[in-house]
Amino acid sequence: MSLPTQTTHLYRHFLRLASTFPDYNVRSYALRSVQTRFREPAANPDVEAVKMEESRLRRMISVSGNYVPEEKNVMQNLSK
Structure with missing residues (x-):
């Protein structure tokens, strides 16, 4: 696979992984951090850094x- 294709696959993988958080606030933070890290210029991606991020x-x-609150967040109630 070429480097842009691998990068796209990794980006999608991390977005799917970040979207599995049960809490809205943590999920939003994880999605933003993944998007920010992939927007940074990466001419030579480090495989070890990607594994550590995952x-x-x-x-x-x-x-x-382990720490999911009993009641839902206001934003979680609005999304349904």
């Missing part, structure tokens, strides 16, 4: 899943 997102998902 593991960081997965850790955030597992930790935030």
Whole structure:
């Protein structure tokens, strides 16, 4: 695969991963951080940095899943 194709696949993968957060605020933060990191110019992407970013997102998902509030956020109630 070419580099732009790999980058697009990684971007979509990270967006899907970030959208799995149960809390609206954390999900919004994760989506914004993924978008910001992929907008930065990356002429030579570091494979280790990408793996660390994915593991960081997965850790955030597992930790935030333990602390889901009982009541929904106002924004979550509006989205339905």
